[in-house]
Amino acid sequence: MSLRYPNGKAYIPPKATGTSKKRNTNATSSYGNRGMSLEEDINISNEYYLANGLAVIHKKPTPLQVVKVDYPKRSAAIIKEAYFQQASTTDYNGVFQGKYIDFEAKETKNKSSFPLKNFHKHQIDHMRQVLSQNGVCFALLRFSISDEVYLLDAKHLCTYWSNQESGRKSIPKKEIEDLGFLVPLGFHPRVDYLRIVKDVYF
Amino acid sequence: MSLRYPNGKAYIPPKATGTSKKRNTNATSSYGNRGMSLEEDINISNEYYLANGLAVIHKKPTPLQVVKVDYPKRSAAIIKEAYFQQASTTDYNGVFQGKYIDFEAKETKNKSSFPLKNFHKHQIDHMRQVLSQNGVCFALLRFSISDEVYLLDAKHLCTYWSNQESGRKSIPKKEIEDLGFLVPLGFHPRVDYLRIVKDVYF
Secondary structure, eight states, rough: OOOOOOTTTTOOOOTTTTTTOOOOTTTTSSSSSSSOOHHHHHHHHHHHHHHSSEEEEEEEEOOEEEEEEEETTTTEEEEEEEEHHHHHHHHEEEEEEEEEEEEEEEESSSEEEEEESOHHHHHHHHHHHHHHTEEEEEEEEEETTEEEEEEEHHHHHHHHHHHHGGGGOOHHHHHHHHHSEOBBSSSSBBBBBBHHHHHHOO | OOOOOOOOOBOOOOTTTSSOOOOOOOTTTSOOOOOOOOHHHHHHHHHHHHHHTTTEEEEEEOOEEEEEEOTTTTTTOOOEEEEEEOOEEEEEEEEEEEEEEEEEEEEOOSSSEEEEEOOOOHHHHHHHHHHHHTOEEEEEEEEETTTTEEEEEHHHHHHHHGGGGGTTEEEEEHHHHHHSEEEEEEESSSSSSHHHHHHHHO
């Protein structure tokens, strides 16, 4: 059974956050999208950054409301009832050369525009708060068909979000290309967004 | 039934992270410790910082491994089996005037020393990583009997941690007073650690 959030999004079980999983990265793997989700690619990129002392950026755990817990003898506590909660922040944050880094990662199967419904009001509010504290804040937007990932500064995303009321519910890809930055995709790291961060924010 | 982690720590149900709870803070409340946990006091302080545009600092959700989820018709998904995971990072992070802020909060009933067993190796490793990225990183240590909270820079904590092998399993309070900073406790915010951060790290 695949797990789904109330909003219909597939639930991707979090990896044990304490351990940096060793991966079998054979030379036969090709560059770019090999069927991994953007989230998975970013997590592996963050492991690479961490292992190489380049940045400390983690995905936040999914917030859950725990209602009932059992304590069987001689074994770990089992949560028997809990509910998914909507996160009040973006998924990723951390530190890169002293600066606070904060971002959300989303993907679409659309070819020519990125639907704003991928974002929640809480996330946009959080981005505005981070911007007002001079944090580095952006979205990583993947067009999965063409396997392109763009870094779009949160100030642009927030503007598009605000302008939704005037009717446009998505960001045209052409404008993402103009306002954002194409993120190099590779092998190590897979989604090298720090390279863009270094160029744009430092 | 009170909930407990496998390590015996009481489980404090996370507040809905999306909503900033309004609290009844009557004038009859006195300053200082009114039986609230340090975590609760810090969460409320962070809400104050956020509401006043002073900083964006959140507690990370407790990481859980979700194993089984039910999808009853017409209602939210229910997690029926999940397990607590050990966090790989500290509990709190965020941004204050562009800088990355990262800390752990712990309390003890001891009077004259702070036991190092309050910290986990993962947390210390994370602190070292953050320090190497020039993040602002520290511990907030409460002596609950005297209701004093000290900010101790992570570099000191990591040194004490490393020296544990030579026998000393706790930090003498006298040394915390010398190396750390007494955090002002008040009403709004309750634990005004940002005031120390501003003095020490800016």
